[in-house]
Amino acid sequence: MKTILIVDDEIQICTLLTKILTKEGYDVSHSVSGSSALKMVKEKHYDVIFCDYRLKDKEIDGSVLSLKIREISPATGIIVMTGYPDVRVAIQLIKGGIYDYVVKPLNAEQAILLVQKVLLHQSLHSKEQLPAATIASETPVSTLVSPKGRLSQFVYGNGNSSKELHVQIKLIAPTNYSVVILGETGTGKESVAHLIHSQSKRKDQPFVAIDCGSLSPELACSELFGHEKGAFTGAIQAKTGAFHEAHGGTLFLDEIGNLSYEVQTALLRVIQERVVRPVGSTKETKVDIRLIVASNEDLQHAVLNGRFRDDLYYRLNEFTVNVPPLRARKDDLPLFIATFKQTIEAELGRECGEITEEVYHAFYNYCWPGNIRELKNVMRRICLLATDNSLITSANLPEELLPQDVEPGLPPGSDENLKNVSRQAEYKKILDVLQQVRFNKSEAARLMNIDRKTLYNKLHTLNIVL
Numbered sequence: 001m002k003t004i005l006i007v008d009d010e011i012q013i014c015t016l017l018t019k020i021l022t023k024e025g026y027d028v029s030h031s032v033s034g035s036s037a038l039k040m041v042k043e044k045h046y047d048v049i050f051c052d053y054r055l056k057d058k059e060i061d062g063s064v065l066s067l068k069i070r071e072i073s074p075a076t077g078i079i080v081m082t083g084y085p086d087v088r089v090a091i092q093l094i095k096g097g098i099y100d101y102v103v104k105p106l107n108a109e110q111a112i113l114l115v116q117k118v119l120l121h122q123s124l125h126s127k128e129q130l131p132a133a134t135i136a137s138e139t140p141v142s143t144l145v146s147p148k149g150r151l152s153q154f155v156y157g158n159g160n161s162s163k164e165l166h167v168q169i170k171l172i173a174p175t176n177y178s179v180v181i182l183g184e185t186g187t188g189k190e191s192v193a194h195l196i197h198s199q200s201k202r203k204d205q206p207f208v209a210i211d212c213g214s215l216s217p218e219l220a221c222s223e224l225f226g227h228e229k230g231a232f233t234g235a236i237q238a239k240t241g242a243f244h245e246a247h248g249g250t251l252f253l254d255e256i257g258n259l260s261y262e263v264q265t266a267l268l269r270v271i272q273e274r275v276v277r278p279v280g281s282t283k284e285t286k287v288d289i290r291l292i293v294a295s296n297e298d299l300q301h302a303v304l305n306g307r308f309r310d311d312l313y314y315r316l317n318e319f320t321v322n323v324p325p326l327r328a329r330k331d332d333l334p335l336f337i338a339t340f341k342q343t344i345e346a347e348l349g350r351e352c353g354e355i356t357e358e359v360y361h362a363f364y365n366y367c368w369p370g371n372i373r374e375l376k377n378v379m380r381r382i383c384l385l386a387t388d389n390s391l392i393t394s395a396n397l398p399e400e401l402l403p404q405d406v407e408p409g410l411p412p413g414s415d416e417n418l419k420n421v422s423r424q425a426e427y428k429k430i431l432d433v434l435q436q437v438r439f440n441k442s443e444a445a446r447l448m449n450i451d452r453k454t455l456y457n458k459l460h461t462l463n464i465v466l
């Protein structure tokens, strides 16, 4: 019989969880103090431990207890419960190896599901040591339905920055907080917004996405709030705005930084008063929406430059999610490559050959300025070109991914001049390192312990053309 320990200084929680889980056929014990729980763990193996984060135990609180349990019994799945969720704490604990971090109170369904997930996870990893918790390891791919009804696969990376991202998504999704998603183009901001919606209580209601970057200042208010027939020249019919369409669900405003100051003012009013008045109308209607916005640029910077209203920014920014660029999550590349290949093979209706080492190398060494979108496109290209199920080689790669040639030769100058000696040594070192990392400048800068800008300056002054 699987064993469970509940550690909480609130006896009602212990009793409730014990009742729920005993009914499910588990052997459940409980403890109201950290120190006695620790003794119990030393004496008996528990498969799952629910542990309160804020134990009123002077000697040992929940965070210390969970780490100690990890040391004594690394195979135990630890679930930390809290009444006061904090993303930083969650990340720290999950990095420390706990299985999950959940918000109290737990209902019966949640508690049972959590235990089932831990046990399933343990059975899958029974031969290895239980790895640190990751949402990713359980469900590496999730299928999303886009607002236009298209199916797309969302890959949960398993590198550290991806894990942090998904812990944040998981914590923020069930709340009603407005979210600002920041990240470079193609990093998956819209996918993250969609994921937040699909894990929220609003998941069965509409998800409406608007690209503010493509809205003209004249049309923005009409797109967002709707208009009455005849409200302006060309308004031959009344139009429902995005706020109404998203009623009950989530409204995602992409490239919010592109909205004009006037539209920002109108948006602020709607957010504050939660009522919408279509252009040309005198009637206001209540709307219930959750707002998620995204931007390629740092909105705080735009606020400082006076391009974005600070009051609107603070209204929107109840929580910020930073989506890392692909070059900072290269650990995830194999998972992304494998998933995209599978999807593309399904799209093409045929299998493509194996990807060779040299292609993987090129992928690792490239800096992916277009991020996941660019990777997807490159994968489409190489799979499409691999016609006869033969190996996918670097011959199919676009030019920017191919290793670049360097102009050979040392910079001129007299050997006796000390400045030239150090210049030539620097020149040689930089070229050596660049060759070693297959001309990945970020990696070269990292290895030489200088920033990218310094490396660029040096390449320029040493006349190294890449």
Ligand SMILES: Nc1ncnc2c1ncn2[C@@H]1O[C@H](COP(=O)(O)OP(=O)(O)OP(=O)(O)O)[C@@H](O)[C@H]1O
Residues within 6 Å of the ligand: 152, 153, 154, 155, 156, 157, 183, 184, 185, 186, 187, 188, 189, 190, 191, 192, 254, 294, 296, 372, 373, 376
């Ligand atoms: N984690 C992911 N798993 C699978 N596909 C992804 C993931 N993240 C992004 N993509 C894909 O990459 C492409 C770009 O994603 P998305 O449109 O969400 O990026 P974005 O950051 O909103 O870009 P932009 O700022 O240019 O609008 C889409 O095709 C999306 O399906």
